[in-house]
Amino acid sequence: MSLILSNNYQALGESFSQQTLPAPVAQPSLLLWNEPLAKTLTIPLTKDKDAELLAQYFSGNRLIEGSKPIAQAYSGHQFAHFNPQLGDGRAHLLGDIADSQGQRWDIQLKGSGTSNFSRQGDGRCALGPALREYIMSEAMFALGVPTTRCLAVVTTGESVYRERPYDGAVVTRVAASHIRVGTFQYFAARGDTDSLKKLTNYAINRHFPELIIKSPESTSDNDDTNKPDNEISSEQVLKFFSAVLAKQLPLVLSWLRVGFIHGVLNTDNTTISGETIDYGPCAMMNTYHPETVFSSIDRNSRYAFGKQISIIQWNMTRLAETLLPLVDSDEDDAVEKIEPLLTQFHQDLQQGYLTMMAAKVGIDEPAEGDGKLINDLITLMKEHKLDYTQTFTSLTASLAHDATGSIIAIEASLVEVLNEWLPRWNTRIASFKAAAHTLMGASNPVVIPRNHHVEALLESCQETGDLTSLNKFLAVLRQPYTEIAETKNYQDAPLDGDKDYHTFCGT
């Protein structure tokens, strides 16, 4: 069995992408290979046996069979300002591959050279950001957050110049697709309705095949199977939009559940598939505060932790705007048809947030008064600068029994701060403590990829090239709801609360 890719995005036509080959690198060497991911993608190669070939493939030096590399076109609102021409300036979509369940996954190289979309950029990626994307996306996947993943990191033997020279790398990203809100904006901005229809049909085929209308005999007028790809009904566009909204819901709610701050939620970094994409300036929150921001370029705190729900709504409104000409030729009528979906989305997010937070305190079906119970807790957390992860871990543990059968006590310092709140919570869950404990255990990670641990590891890996500690960290992060022997080494909050910590786009 050999590794073969197909690339049906490329077939959409010239306006969608540029056919361009990765630029070869001097000395490709396979640093990280995601064995579990490779297995699910049924890739018949291993690091032990095929390291050299994998380095050739996943640096872009050698083309995988069937691959027709492209740089995809897209636009995007960057910090609310529209940029009509972004696109893959340092990435190549090599093609896609089916996993054992038949689902197709994009295989994309990042840091693999320039394209027509590179603007001033060098098309390259430094090793630090590549490793960071690998660690963070693996952690997020294990946390149960919908996410793109990394299959490989290959060092290039070349330097990448930023404010100083860094080791270069090519990172391979795996995604359900790389269609972004910005991809729709690209065609909408050009008034290219024909391509918008093609893109919508492609996205439906790829992500929402249940929306394809199929009749038993393919002669029916309602049968999509043989219709041209630039034809789509208004009804289907609305269904497509609803389906995209439904994908964003678990995405943003799970970010809030685990304390993830994306950092650069531009519309080109929001996927139709609802996967976390672009780990450039992301970070994890330590002490709870909705205004937490670490990204050095997010000067107005647009993408602060607690703003992520409203930003996803903003991005979805931008997507809705691109779909208007497909919904109705009369713009007002189109708005009237699509607006209720956004209103419903807003309500679903509010309800979803309540349900998600309720689960973090063990309540399966929030009832009246639970909203206040949760709000009071997070207000206390904010006032007393409590660590988000540790607080919920302590509350969860307080419902467990230790080896002697006694209830595990909450730390005195936490009891003091929550002295008024704890009895209210205990009364609320008194009749279902065991179930509450199980729900909390599944909702509250015992470990997250804390910024100070991630940064320390990146530094040591880049300095020594030794991956031992990185692999230890990954082993812990891959079981974020279970305490293993090594977990305790990574649970500490930073002593300085990360007060001087800043992230960068990593470009």
Ligand code: AMP
């Ligand atoms: P990002 O900040 O990664 O979302 O990238 C925003 C845009 O800048 C995309 O069009 C990227 O392809 C492009 N870009 C970022 N870094 C580089 C680079 N080093 N070379 C070329 N293009 C880049």
Ligand code: MG
């Ligand atoms: Mg991006």
